[in-house]
Amino acid sequence: MEKLVARRYWWFGLSLLMILPGMYFMLLHPLVTTGKFAFGLRPSIDFSGGSLWELRFADKAPGEISDEAVAAVFAAQGFENAQVRMSQVELEGRQVADAIVRTRPLSETGPREETAAVEAALQAEFGTVTRERLESVGPTVSQESTRSAIIAVVVATLIILLYLTWAFRRAPHPVRYGICAILAMIHDVLVVLGIAAIFSTFNQRFEVDALFLTALLTILSFSVHDTIVVFDRIRENLINRHPAETFDDIVNHSIVQTLPRSINTQLTTFFTLTALLLFGGETIQNFVLIMLIGLVSGTYSSIFNAAQLLVVWEHREWRRWFGRGGSSADERTTAPAN
Amino acid sequence: MRNREIISLILIAVVTALALWINLVPSQTFLGRDVSFRLGLDLQGGIQVLLRSTDPETTPDQMETARRVIERRVNALGVGETVVQLAGNDRLIVELPGVENPEQAIDTLRGTGRLEFIDSQGQFLSPGTVVRTSNSPNPPQLSATEGLTETVDPATLGPIFPSITDGADLDTASVQPTISQTGVTSRPAVSFTFRGESATRLAQFTATNIGQPMCIVLDNRVVSCPVIEAALTDGSGVITTNSVEDRDAILNQLKYGALPVPLVVETTRSITATLGQESVQASIVAGTMGLVVVALFMILFYRFPGMLATLALVIYTLISFAIYRFVPITLTLPGIAGFVLSIGLAVDANVLIFARLREEYRRGRDIRSALELGFEESWPAIRDSSVSTLITCAVLFVFGSNFGVSIIQGFALTLGLGVLISLFTAVVVTRTFLRLAAPLFREERAWLFGIDRRESLAAPPAGPKVV
Numbered sequence: 146m147e148k149l150v151a152r153r154y155w156w157f158g159l160s161l162l163m164i165l166p167g168m169y170f171m172l173l174h175p176l177v178t179t180g181k182f183a184f185g186l187r188p189s190i191d192f193s194g195g196s197l198w199e200l201r202f203a204d205k206a207p208g209e210i211s212d213e214a215v216a217a218v219f220a221a222q223g224f225e226n227a228q229v230r231m232s233q234v235e236l237e238g239r240q241v242a243d244a245i246v247r248t249r250p251l252s253e254t255g256p257r258e259e260t261a262a263v264e265a266a267l268q269a270e271f272g273t274v275t276r277e278r279l280e281s282v283g284p285t286v287s288q289e290s291t292r293s294a295i296i297a298v299v300v301a302t303l304i305i306l307l308y309l310t311w312a313f314r315r316a317p318h319p320v321r322y323g324i325c326a327i328l329a330m331i332h333d334v335l336v337v338l339g340i341a342a343i344f345s346t347f348n349q350r351f352e353v354d355a356l357f358l359t360a361l362l363t364i365l366s367f368s369v370h371d372t373i374v375v376f377d378r379i380r381e382n383l384i385n386r387h388p389a390e391t392f393d394d395i396v397n398h399s400i401v402q403t404l405p406r407s408i409n410t411q412l413t414t415f416f417t418l419t420a421l422l423l424f425g426g427e428t429i430q431n432f433v434l435i436m437l438i439g440l441v442s443g444t445y446s447s448i449f450n451a452a453q454l455l456v457v458w459e460h461r462e463w464r465r466w467f468g469r470g471g472s473s474a475d476e477r478t479t480a481p482a483n
Numbered sequence: 484m485r486n487r488e489i490i491s492l493i494l495i496a497v498v499t500a501l502a503l504w505i506n507l508v509p510s511q512t513f514l515g516r517d518v519s520f521r522l523g524l525d526l527q528g529g530i531q532v533l534l535r536s537t538d539p540e541t542t543p544d545q546m547e548t549a550r551r552v553i554e555r556r557v558n559a560l561g562v563g564e565t566v567v568q569l570a571g572n573d574r575l576i577v578e579l580p581g582v583e584n585p586e587q588a589i590d591t592l593r594g595t596g597r598l599e600f601i602d603s604q605g606q607f608l609s610p611g612t613v614v615r616t617s618n619s620p621n622p623p624q625l626s627a628t629e630g631l632t633e634t635v636d637p638a639t640l641g642p643i644f645p646s647i648t649d650g651a652d653l654d655t656a657s658v659q660p661t662i663s664q665t666g667v668t669s670r671p672a673v674s675f676t677f678r679g680e681s682a683t684r685l686a687q688f689t690a691t692n693i694g695q696p697m698c699i700v701l702d703n704r705v706v707s708c709p710v711i712e713a714a715l716t717d718g719s720g721v722i723t724t725n726s727v728e729d730r731d732a733i734l735n736q737l738k739y740g741a742l743p744v745p746l747v748v749e750t751t752r753s754i755t756a757t758l759g760q761e762s763v764q765a766s767i768v769a770g771t772m773g774l775v776v777v778a779l780f781m782i783l784f785y786r787f788p789g790m791l792a793t794l795a796l797v798i799y800t801l802i803s804f805a806i807y808r809f810v811p812i813t814l815t816l817p818g819i820a821g822f823v824l825s826i827g828l829a830v831d832a833n834v835l836i837f838a839r840l841r842e843e844y845r846r847g848r849d850i851r852s853a854l855e856l857g858f859e860e861s862w863p864a865i866r867d868s869s870v871s872t873l874i875t876c877a878v879l880f881v882f883g884s885n886f887g888v889s890i891i892q893g894f895a896l897t898l899g900l901g902v903l904i905s906l907f908t909a910v911v912v913t914r915t916f917l918r919l920a921a922p923l924f925r926e927e928r929a930w931l932f933g934i935d936r937r938e939s940l941a942a943p944p945a946g947p948k949v950v
Binding site for chain 2: 199253276280286294296309405416419432
């Protein structure tokens with residue numbers, strides 16, 4: 146426990162290990178597999194436009210209907226390339242087939258005619274069909290959503306940076322706290338985006354939707370929340386500084402002091418999220434899963450990145466990163482005390 | 484017991500009683516307000532649509548008129564809790580909860596409501612045919628270049644029929660439901676009257692074309708083509724329909740005036756009540772499980788203070804629900820997730836305080852001053868972290884006003900509210916309880932508080948330089 150700060154480059158290494166695979170799937174995997182650059186995230190209809198249908202087939206047991214059969218019916222009604230995902234659902238005590246279908250957006254002028262035609266065709270093919278959900282997002286709306294999503298993330302980051310600089314105005318170098326908290330936050334964003342890219346690649350059910358964005362922004366605030374608790378203790382310990390203490394010591398024991406709190410808070414939120422994940426229904430499952438991952442990453446980054454970065458900045462260690470053959474991880478013990 | 488604690492305790496008791504009252508009052512009303520839970524469309528089923536004007540030169544006045552017309556039509560549908568609001572310069576958001584046939588309702592709403600008589604040049608056009616008229620030569624139904632209607636060549640659109648009357652001359656006050664009697668069969672119908680020039684033109688046309696068909700066209704769709712039996716000198720007529728539903732739909736469109744601009748459906752979200760009900764069940768289970776697990780954890784880990792924190796958490800839940808009911812805040816699935824998440828945050832403040840309390844106690848302070856220090860020293864961290872969460876909620880809320888992602892607003896609202904309420908319950912409520920309970924504390928019963936000085940000797944809590 147006394148070497149948390151001294152081993153900081155190990156922690157940074159671990160972070161890189163978490164981020165790099167995700168970044169590969171985010172930025173390079175589509176290029177490697179298809180030869181064309183694309184982001185490795187699968188956008189939902191919220192951001193790419195399209196429509197999403199949830200259908201229940203009361204007369205059919207799960208497995209009786211194939212994805213292709215449903216897609217064929219859609220194609221015959223003018224919805225080519227429908228992506229169908231069959232699953233099952235309990236209806237009046239028995240399991241029946243349930244389909245989630247993604248298609249192009251409905252016509253703007255005659256949406257009812259289109260849905261009626263599809264429904265009639267499905268009835269004819271598969272018997273009783275109920276349409277439980279239908280969402281259709283036009284292209285203009287989805288473009289606007291994407292734009293404001295980016296603005297939202299940037300604005301939230303800037304305001305938090307300003308607030309942190311103000312909140313830590315009495316500590317020496319207040320801007321450092323803000324920037325280190327933001328760096329830790331970026332770490333969490335990268336971890337979450339990377340994992341979302343891995344999910345997008347391997348799980349056809351995973352989509353980046355408005356809820357994903359909500360999760361991402363909540364993770365940002367949780368990450369900063371955790372970082373603040375640690376920084377707050379550092380600030381306090383700096384003010385009541387013992388003459389023999391080095392900056393590294395202060396950061397180290399501030400982390401140790403806040404560790405019980407970090408773990409306990411982590412656990413309580415972990416419990417509530419797990420309850421949501423297990424019982425909260427399918428609609429919010431991806432949302433909760435992303436939130437869980439971000440939460441773990443947020444706690445890790447506040448302890449092992451944000452606080453450690455303060456130490457790196459205190460010693461201006463980047464001046465020694467280059468020119469000594471990258472053996473920086475071994476320099477920890479030789480770092481001068483102030 | 485000092486005065487301050489007694490005042491706080493009274494305040495807490497009053498707030499809790501008020502919250503309990505709002506939550507449990509059998510009549511579901513408080514101070515004349517309806518305090519039943521409002522469920523969003525995703526939980527009770529219904530439809531949300533974004534209508535956009537296809538006219539690029541739409542003025543704000545026209546949109547406002549369109550909003551009022553749509554609102555009157557919505558009210559005529561007789562469903563509760565509807566929303567009709569302007570979004571941007573050329574859009575309208577309409578929300579209809581619990582409608583059985585939402586698509587049909589939306590079709591009725593967005594129908595322009597332009598009624599015309601056309602000279603069909605002796606033809607009997609079949610009902611439902613989309614026609615071009617001289618007043619409206621390019622109906623949106625035909626100009627659509629997507630979906631089932633494919634790309635259409637203007638030449639194949641068909642002839643433009645001369646309009647005899649102008650929809651703007653319809654006397655909306657004269658639009659009435661009626662019954663049309665043909666021999667022994669009676670069918671639902673709508674009667675109407677044209678004014679001004681349209682009435683004159685209608686009289687002239689019918690006088691010279693007796694025995695010929697004349698078509699009644701609503702929003703470029705043929706309703707019927709009756710044969711002119713006598714001149715319509717007063718400009719009035721009757722539209723015969725096949726069912727009461729059809730009659731009501733037409734009545735609704737005509738009665739509240741014509742829309743000044745044609746509207747298309749840009750985005751829709753519809754969900755059945757069944758699916759919504761399933762989500763409500765799931766949320767209740769998830770919320771209860773979350774609360775129970777957090778309570779168990781707090782009690783096992785922090786013992787007596789943990790019990791007080793759990794009590795504070797119950798009060799927190801009561802206040803939250805009371806506010807959701809009273810304001811009222813419409814609960815959506817992400818909104819409930821925001822609430823469940825805020826349970827975790829509400830506990831965080833207590834964890835911060837209790838962790839600090841243990842630490843101070845182990846350093847050798849007596850329980851009373853450890854308690855006060857615990858609250859005092861953890862306050863900056865609680866404050867700063869709450870503010871940063873509130874900032875995120877505010878950004879999410881503003882961003883969520885963009886239509887496409889409006890579900891985010893519910894989440895931001897309940898989470899932000901949760902942070903504010905938890906500042907009261909986790910700080911004021913728990914502090915009052917703990918201060919009142921402090922005299923009960925005995926050194927030999929320290930386990931009740933989950934604190935033990937001996938631990939500090941066995942394992943120093945922090946680095947070697949802790950004083």
